[in-house]
Amino acid sequence: MDINDSVEGAKFRTEVREFVAANLPADIKRKVDGGLRLEKDDYVRWQRVLFDKGWIAPGWPTEFGGTGWEPLQRHIFEEECALGSAPAVISFGVNMVAPVIIEFGNDAQKEKYLPRILSSEDWWCQGYSEPGSGSDLASLQCKAVRDGDDYIVTGQKTWTTLAQYADMIFCLVRTDNSGKKQQGISFLLIDMKSPGITVRPIRTFDGSAEINEVHLEDVRVPVENLVGEEHMGWTYAKFLLGHERVGIAQVARSKKQMQRLKMIANTELVDGEPLLSQPEFAAKIADVEIGLIALEMTELRILSDESAGKAPGPESSILKIRGTEIQQGITELLIEAIGYDAHPWVPAAAIDGRNEPPIGSDYAASIAPHYFNWRKASIYGGSNEIQKNIIAKMVLGL
């Protein structure tokens, strides 16, 4: 055993680090470091940099444009991108719909969509949740009825992250109502410009507008946009949920936030002493930091098993639960750290290049909204309650 990077691993780490340092646009880095709002263009510019380098889709098979990296190598890549202040690659295309297309799609679909995902020409969003079906995803009602060479899709999707930017949506739709609710679901790729689609923003209580309702009214979707077999969509959805383990824990991004927290706690003063030197606060930081170390090591153990050929299993629910708890824990300590400076609500401060001077310290404005916004982390993407159900049933056999 060896906990250190291998010689090749260390070389690769340096390569990624230097690449990010040299190629990440300075304005994007500034926004990420300052917790400012990223626009669509920011994401796309960075994704195109990765695309040009051939690093946009490490998880794909090499024949479609993947890198052929081992899981641990991918881990290094993710870590160095995050530590270098690169924005996250938006998952919906590269890491969500693409693996489904690669595994279950036909050749035409692969030829049509994969290159456009690689090049960020298409922005994808995810049409899973509906108003009536939150944690109980399989109870979805959005209906697709066959009509000639088309499906006619009617229904509503919700919590659709960044749908306002999207060119395409992958949807779970109900094509049959007769059997168990998990049966009769199909997996459709839908052009967001199709007539009958309306996107309505849902404002969240932190003040941001990153999620949406997507209304579909008699939307015509060519049958060629069906992935795999009709009624088999639940299988593909489950494949997707269990597929992705690299990065789910968000260890590197939490490390980065932890650095920021410590910097801020070292700047804030309590009766002239840094807050960081107050034993009670230092203890809380240490608890989260120790949890983060445990999370990273757990992720490495799982990735190491994966490198050794062990199939992805439900243990990744651990990564989701602890990953979000730690992210939320850091936002909680951040808001604690700044005291009254968390009170002013200054939406303009989230925008890069603002003219007004900050209220309080220059890092303060984004901290409370970030704390509020991040409550979503334990709700979206399979709530932590659902993750615990999965562990109880799939791992513990209860």
Place this chain on the structure above:
Amino acid sequence: MDINDSVEGAKFRTEVREFVAANLPADIKRKVDGGLRLEKDDYVRWQRVLFDKGWIAPGWPTEFGGTGWEPLQRHIFEEECALGSAPAVISFGVNMVAPVIIEFGNDAQKEKYLPRILSSEDWWCQGYSEPGSGSDLASLQCKAVRDGDDYIVTGQKTWTTLAQYADMIFCLVRTDNSGKKQQGISFLLIDMKSPGITVRPIRTFDGSAEINEVHLEDVRVPVENLVGEEHMGWTYAKFLLGHERVGIAQVARSKKQMQRLKMIANTELVDGEPLLSQPEFAAKIADVEIGLIALEMTELRILSDESAGKAPGPESSILKIRGTEIQQGITELLIEAIGYDAHPWVPAAAIDGRNEPPIGSDYAASIAPHYFNWRKASIYGGSNEIQKNIIAKMVLGL
């Protein structure tokens, strides 16, 4: 509103305090203060002191020997007894079976048993739990079959606290199996000297032997020992569970333990400084102490409602849950406080008047066993899980 004792309340408080100080035998006080083992005789001696004063059964109607105190006055009494290092009055007779006899028993039962309970002539124990029925009390199997003027009782009771001292046991027994499990249960008073009763100690993992199995094999119990109506025992059992709120939170005893914890944390040194002055440890003590203050105030609110005529309700589950959490929290901090001194297992140290010098500090020996033993607090007497079920169903309507 007024949070202070009324003039009469303050006078009464002084009266109780002085009475305890003057009448509690010194050897009993020494044992209670040192966390040493109390023998049957210690409990009985103190109970007889209270009996002679007329204070043994404050909760009873005056006609049977009660004091006629208001709930808040009883609270003062309980507090001053505990702070004065008096041992607790053993509940099974005075506070458990007696209220049932008073409410549902016949005159003969009242005349026979109540005076013997008041004078501590009879030691009672509780025959509720069985090996197969823990939290699911109503599923009990211990069978009573009518035979002339007797019931013949066969079955097993378990977790019977201090049954080794008992003269009498009050038992829930099954007299009918045909309906719902809550029906067909009867409430019997059984002489522990009856042929067919065997008491077997259950050693607990802390090393003590205060609980027992009680085996009943064809035990003849006169029909006159049936309380109330046959098959109606579940009603009486529920009455008993909901009856007693004064003292359930054990606030005064926890205050006493809190004083001890602070004394010890002030004695133990970390690099020459008292452990109590370490911010992390001081914070943990403060959290428990604040919880204790909240518990006391919650109890006072409930007792105040009761004084105003509001019937006891399921809110008392709060007192049970937080009361035991706080008791356990204090034992946890105590074991933390003494470091390595918790490791030696010195059973002889629990006995008053031992000759050996202690290992480590003289307060150390009882701390780890007490921490271990007190894990029972959240299990016995309706586990904290059951208490939360009660709150969810009875208070919140879920």
Place this chain on the structure above:
Amino acid sequence: MDLRLSQEQEMIRDGVTRFVRDDYEFATRRIGAVSDLGFREEVWQQFADLGWLGAALPEEYGGFGGSAIETMILMEAFGRGLVLEPYLWSVVLGGALLQQGATSAHKEQVLPEISSGKARIAFAFAEPGSRFNLAHIGMTAKKDGDGYRLNGNKTVVYYAASAEYLIGSARLGGAKTDREGIALFLLPSDAKGITRRDYATQDDQRASEIIFKDVQVDAAALFKCGDDALPVIENAIDVATAAICADAVGAMGALREMTLEYLKTRKQFGRAIGEFQVLQHRMAEMFILEEEARSMALRAALMLDAPAPARKKAVSAAKSLIARAGRQIGQEAVQMHGGMGMTHELSVGHYFKRLTMIGSMFGDGDFHRKRFAAL
């Protein structure tokens, strides 16, 4: 010991509960929230007419002579409705400062204006870098002729823009965190040399950064100084802290109720999610936390007249527990509402934000735990 409300107190409770339920719905509240003032002047007048502004003020100054219990009753109801009107700041905090600290001239002038709704007060006590230390005062008051000249910066001064009077803490002498050398000044909020930067807070309230630049006040503006000033400030902030604890209890109660309601109606996997035992136990824990918070807010109110160490200990115990309980109840309420809990449309998130802001107001949980343990 008597924890029952008087008949008059029960009447106030019924009245304010009815008002919040019927006349202060979430949609109505929004009108105030988006207005310039941040609340509705007519509601403030209504408070005056109903006698609430004077409920806990002395009768000699136009009040009704009530106690901290009246304040608690009102604040709990206001918390339940996320009421925006600056009762806490003007009546409770401003009123306490004036009652404890002011000259009779000040009292006779200002208190009747407060209880009648004619004027409001804001208290500028926090400064950049002061965190929760009330003695951390860098603003200076220099003797200048018959009066004083004030210079300094105050931060997050709640409801300064809508107040006619400002009370400011300033330093006549001593180092920045000395307990001595502090003075309190009462001045018109539009005094020359005052610059404000107004903003909304995370929870739809209003506050300002205030710069005092060579603000001239006459000698009568000084209403407390020497060794007495800080104890007056501490007492008033304790009074306000007890009140905001009741505010939090009201918000917790509303959150718990709406979450309970959601659990009973929202269906997943073919049944109401309230049938899932995990959520039942977590709701039970929320309920216990709320009851503990209620007990502590009551106790803090009842102990406000106790000697300073006992008063401080009770207030800090309450605030420490309530900061923690408010965070947990808020987080659980959002979590149990799932995605709906994240929306701006539902009130859940707004209660969550309010409880978060209350968490650090007048000192966060750690600050008060430490103050509690040190006493």
Place this chain on the structure above:
Amino acid sequence: MDLRLSQEQEMIRDGVTRFVRDDYEFATRRIGAVSDLGFREEVWQQFADLGWLGAALPEEYGGFGGSAIETMILMEAFGRGLVLEPYLWSVVLGGALLQQGATSAHKEQVLPEISSGKARIAFAFAEPGSRFNLAHIGMTAKKDGDGYRLNGNKTVVYYAASAEYLIGSARLGGAKTDREGIALFLLPSDAKGITRRDYATQDDQRASEIIFKDVQVDAAALFKCGDDALPVIENAIDVATAAICADAVGAMGALREMTLEYLKTRKQFGRAIGEFQVLQHRMAEMFILEEEARSMALRAALMLDAPAPARKKAVSAAKSLIARAGRQIGQEAVQMHGGMGMTHELSVGHYFKRLTMIGSMFGDGDFHRKRFAAL
């Protein structure tokens, strides 16, 4: 980065797992627990014969040249069986002290006796009042002719009664908590002037209070002194701490498994209690805690060869998390077993006690969190 076991390591793991499962049942273990020695000499010899005593010791001293991973594998299995034999104390801690600190004469003499099972070592490091500070040493070593005279008290010296050798930390000079002036002595456990008071610990292990009164040792008994002694002690205690973390992980695994089994078989309200969602989620949390603990024990073992600051940080992170996880898992396991969990007859309570004692061994959670944060 490579986290896979080698083939040899897998063989050791399979062997020791089988041994604990088949030959170290709870009833069998009891024979050792109630014996005079506190464990079974024949089991110790079996460990020697199976190569476990030498698994992590250097080949030149009769060992097999394994690493901290071999120690981790053995300790986790021992933890799973609550194994009583003093592997941790004699082989891991004693071995680390000798390897890092001893003269070659000592190593050549003692290490082969350790790996062959002929002798055992105990390390007397804690003193009354020392708490977890390894530099807090009041025992004195005075130069006396060619040797030294030792005087002082040591507390809770694990498995001193069954050890042939004692290692003691003593002070050649300096004040009680100075990092300098410390020396380590290796001496026969029956040296004249040594008085022991032996006892069982809460978790069925054995320990002693030891008084050193004018104990004469020759110059060769001193095996480390000056600035080097404390780093050697700290390193050895870190090695032992990493090992006891693995021990704890084994105990957690056993507890989690037996609790899971109980949940699947115990019926209440007409169904297995494992069907209650509250217990399912709490079991899931137990499982996560166990996996975190396993990750941290592994990481601590892998970092033992890193430079001292990184090693200390990794060991303290692990011990801090494991102290907390061990407490929670232990408490939950007892609670979910209900009344049965309280009995002496079932092993649950014994695992609980073991995890409690491990919690404070070599420093409790707070101590290690503080050490972690300070580095």
